Amino acid sequence: MKNKLATLLLCIFLTSNLAHAGNEVFQGHAEFDNNYTGLDEKLYTGKTETLEKKDTIEMTVSQVLDGSFSFEGDEFFAEVTSDVIGDKGVIIPKGTIAHGSIVESSEAKRLGRDGYINLSFDYLVTPDGREIPIEGKMSTKLHPIKAATKIVAQDLGYTAGGAVLGGLFAAQALGIESAIASQGWTLAGGAAVGSGVGLGMALYRKGKDVLISPGDEIKVKILSNVELPVYKEEALKQKEEKYPGLDIRIGNILYEKDPFGEVNTLTLSVSISNMSDKSFSGMDIALVNDYNSVFNPSIFGDTRLVFSHFKPGDRKAGKISFAVNNIKQTYWLIVNDRATNKPLMRISLDNAYKHVSNDIKKRNAKIKKKKKNYYKEEDLFDL
Numbered sequence: 001m002k003n004k005l006a007t008l009l010l011c012i013f014l015t016s017n018l019a020h021a022g023n024e025v026f027q028g029h030a031e032f033d034n035n036y037t038g039l040d041e042k043l044y045t046g047k048t049e050t051l052e053k054k055d056t057i058e059m060t061v062s063q064v065l066d067g068s069f070s071f072e073g074d075e076f077f078a079e080v081t082s083d084v085i086g087d088k089g090v091i092i093p094k095g096t097i098a099h100g101s102i103v104e105s106s107e108a109k110r111l112g113r114d115g116y117i118n119l120s121f122d123y124l125v126t127p128d129g130r131e132i133p134i135e136g137k138m139s140t141k142l143h144p145i146k147a148a149t150k151i152v153a154q155d156l157g158y159t160a161g162g163a164v165l166g167g168l169f170a171a172q173a174l175g176i177e178s179a180i181a182s183q184g185w186t187l188a189g190g191a192a193v194g195s196g197v198g199l200g201m202a203l204y205r206k207g208k209d210v211l212i213s214p215g216d217e218i219k220v221k222i223l224s225n226v227e228l229p230v231y232k233e234e235a236l237k238q239k240e241e242k243y244p245g246l247d248i249r250i251g252n253i254l255y256e257k258d259p260f261g262e263v264n265t266l267t268l269s270v271s272i273s274n275m276s277d278k279s280f281s282g283m284d285i286a287l288v289n290d291y292n293s294v295f296n297p298s299i300f301g302d303t304r305l306v307f308s309h310f311k312p313g314d315r316k317a318g319k320i321s322f323a324v325n326n327i328k329q330t331y332w333l334i335v336n337d338r339a340t341n342k343p344l345m346r347i348s349l350d351n352a353y354k355h356v357s358n359d360i361k362k363r364n365a366k367i368k369k370k371k372k373n374y375y376k377e378e379d380l381f382d383l
Helices: 002-019 144-174 176-181 185-204 349-353 358-368
Strands: 044-051 056-061 075-080 090-092 097-106 116-125 131-139 217-222 226-231 246-257 263-274 285-289 315-323 331-337 342-348
Touching (some): 097 131, 131 226, 246 342, 246 349, 246 358, 331 349, 342 349
Antiparallel strands (some): 044 226, 056 075, 056 217, 075 097, 090 226, 097 116, 116 131, 131 217, 246 263, 263 315, 285 331, 331 342
16 A cells, blocks of 8 residues: 555656646756856956967976886876966966876887877866866977988988098008008098998987976977966965064075076075064075975075074175075075074065066076976986
8 A cells, every 4th residue: 555655646746847847947056167157256356368279388297207118198297387377367377287198108219219208188276176177288209300300410420420530540540651542542441431330320329218307397288278267366375474573575586507507596686674583694594395395595606695694683685596406396485493493484486476577587487498308318338
């Protein structure tokens, strides 16, 4: 009896819902729609901007990618190293994480053929936790014509160099008199032998393997248009910590080379006003990155502030340099309290960099772009 009653009630329920189906619209819920409604008003302006096809995003990888042992399908993450700015404001902030995978890789081969890595990117994770689908790619592989031209030019160098060395060897071994008596045939023979040796070296020569390390900046090309919301400027400011009476302001931030030619030095122009109850020295000033690595002042830069002492009531200005792992990471300037061994304050370099002049930013971009070689250093014992 209970089963019959349950069946009757189910039939009545289904009949009632079918009768109203033509008049009802069933609605679903999406967290973000194409108009980006419902986003946090504290973070976004309400406007949108299009990240267009063929735009590029600057990133640095989070792990070593090596063409000789990285495999197709291997996943990795990269970090956006510069704000992507449209006409209306920032649409992809620095620090956004990109998910990528290796599409194709090849180690170096004989005949001078270099290794390469092709990378693909499928989504971004923004600092506020949103996941944005994208289509992007990056490749270290040269265009076939460029690659062939490079190989031919190098091989001609080998054969030409072999001919010169062969001719010199013949002249030294047989003497210039023999060359004159034979009307130059000894030199020609030596050159021919040398050319053969050079050609053999060219055929045996191995290309270079690809190595992309954390800190190496890559440029990812976007393959399709993506509409993105515009961030508010205030929402992208890094959190800072102040100490009463201690005021440190950062003016310019320069990217510079160390004595060995590596672009790994940040030089800050700072003004320090110490109206606090603390005393400290320039050696107590340091940089800390978002992985909590600490970088002390460099002795290769201007050291006047480094060897200064700041007592309550002191005001000083000058430059201070830091040698870091990666100039594009997120850093804070800190002053350590020797009594507690904890920072008195933290000042964001990202916040300060937004107010650096455009001329300085262009100069920094120019010096930063000079490293474009993703090849491993040559090993003299690798044959």
